[in-house]
Amino acid sequence: MKIETVGILSTGEMGHSIAAVLKKGGLRVVTCLAGRSAQTVAYAAKAGAEALPTLEDVVAQSDIIISIVVPSGAIPLAQNIAKAIVAAKKPILFAEANAISARTAATIEGIIGAAGGRFVDACIIGGASKVGKTTTLFISGPDTEDFARLNNFGLKVKVLGDRAGQASAFKIVYAGLTKGMASLMLEQLLLAHALGITDSMIAQYREKFPDTMQDVETMLPGLPFRAARRSEEMTELCNTLEEAGLTPVMAAASQRMLASVGDLKLRSQFSDADAEKWDAKDVLALLYPRLTKKART
Numbered sequence: 001m002k003i004e005t006v007g008i009l010s011t012g013e014m015g016h017s018i019a020a021v022l023k024k025g026g027l028r029v030v031t032c033l034a035g036r037s038a039q040t041v042a043y044a045a046k047a048g049a050e051a052l053p054t055l056e057d058v059v060a061q062s063d064i065i066i067s068i069v070v071p072s073g074a075i076p077l078a079q080n081i082a083k084a085i086v087a088a089k090k091p092i093l094f095a096e097a098n099a100i101s102a103r104t105a106a107t108i109e110g111i112i113g114a115a116g117g118r119f120v121d122a123c124i125i126g127g128a129s130k131v132g133k134t135t136t137l138f139i140s141g142p143d144t145e146d147f148a149r150l151n152n153f154g155l156k157v158k159v160l161g162d163r164a165g166q167a168s169a170f171k172i173v174y175a176g177l178t179k180g181m182a183s184l185m186l187e188q189l190l191l192a193h194a195l196g197i198t199d200s201m202i203a204q205y206r207e208k209f210p211d212t213m214q215d216v217e218t219m220l221p222g223l224p225f226r227a228a229r230r231s232e233e234m235t236e237l238c239n240t241l242e243e244a245g246l247t248p249v250m251a252a253a254s255q256r257m258l259a260s261v262g263d264l265k266l267r268s269q270f271s272d273a274d275a276e277k278w279d280a281k282d283v284l285a286l287l288y289p290r291l292t293k294k295a296r297t
Helices: 012-026 040-045 055-061 071-088 102-115 144-153 166-195 197-210 210-243 249-263 278-291
Strands: 003-009 029-032 050-052 064-067 094-095 118-125 136-140 157-161
Touching: 003 055, 012 029, 012 040, 012 144, 029 055, 050 055, 050 136, 055 071, 064 071, 064 144, 064 210, 071 094, 071 102, 071 210, 094 102, 094 144, 102 118, 102 166, 102 210, 118 144, 118 166, 136 144, 136 166, 144 157, 157 166, 166 197, 166 249, 166 278, 197 210, 197 278, 210 249, 210 278, 249 278
Parallel strands: 003 029, 003 064, 029 050, 064 094, 094 118, 136 157
Antiparallel strands: 118 136
């Protein structure tokens, strides 16, 4: 399979980073910005992605499509892409790269397959700023060989196995630890903030758990903007645990913690430029007065 054009849906924080790497690697990158936010439109322009009028145009002109949306948007997007595949009569390779359960991945595989498309289960491990470096797209399914060729265009791609669902399971279990760790640490540091021992507590955590604290302090500045999406990831993890016959306890608590931050909708009040200036203590001072029971009544 010759790869010349890749469709990225959508060009958010992670999507535009992947688009930029593929563009730099020599591929044409296209997207559809209908109904997307001003931030996504700006990201697309920054990455050099070509905006096409409709999803039908993206399908007609792409060799591969990569879906990178919020978990709740994964199935609706796949359904719309399936309609476009039927209209174009084109067996396009569709890569589902969202943080979803294996069951959701199987549902999407069925939707794309029934339309005549080919399916790759994918997951992204690592941050947007590290795409093309350490951030890796793990993939699984019977059609991984063609997608793996994106290694030649700047992405880091690894094949996990030949069954769809393996990559999604890999992501959701991995996300359970990283997001769970951030949720637990946020709760403890909010308490430290309330009790006036923030500096001492952070210093103690840094001394005893330096690697963990480094990761948490890296994640916290962006958490107010990303919490809603991450809470959806934890919902998918809860579903996965239940499908395995387990009762979600820690995952459910993490989902509630992240949802409470996401419900604040701080993106309407602050920008990425603000977040770039924040450290852990800034985030605690921002969130604490908004999350207390008094503030919610």
